[in-house]
């Protein structure tokens with residue numbers, strides 16, 4: 001494995017970019033070190049990182065991308081950085097899957113569009129509290145002309161199932177127009 005990484009060092013950097021600005025996410029929590037929660041087919045234990053661009057959670061279809069210096073970045077299979085990146089080296093894509101035992105918390109971003117009204121952000125944050133979802137950062141942008149609000153929320157969930165349930169409940173909050181997972 002040392003030899004593989006050494007050989008990759010001379011190549012171009014990987015396609016990692018962080019898409020959402022303005023949200024304070026503790027660095028350590030998004031790019032933590034080794035995960036036993038990821039199973040890499042055919043290879044032994046490799047250092048893995050959850051990719052910042054698409055932030056997969058258990059339940060998402062995932063792939064691994066071998067980086068030049070950081071082990072394997074774990075992306076969602078539908079990540080735009082994987083699908084639309086022309087500098088991507090296909091030989092570096094490897095099959096990975098979620099392990100039996102996953103962690104309690106995976107960070108991701110939600111973008112909630114709603115008609116702006118008093119108490120909107122309060123309703124959203126209250127829902128996170130009642131659903132026991134950890135909120136890492138929240139940023140609200142108003143469009144005064146359209147009277148809409150865009151709420152960016154950085155949250156942590158244990159798996160896709162809880163995320164889907166959460167999204168369903170956010171959609172039921174009055175005046176919410178759409179809820180999207182950022183990527």
Ligand SMILES: [Zn+2]
Pocket residue numbers: 051052053054055074075076079080081082
């Ligand atoms: Zn990605």
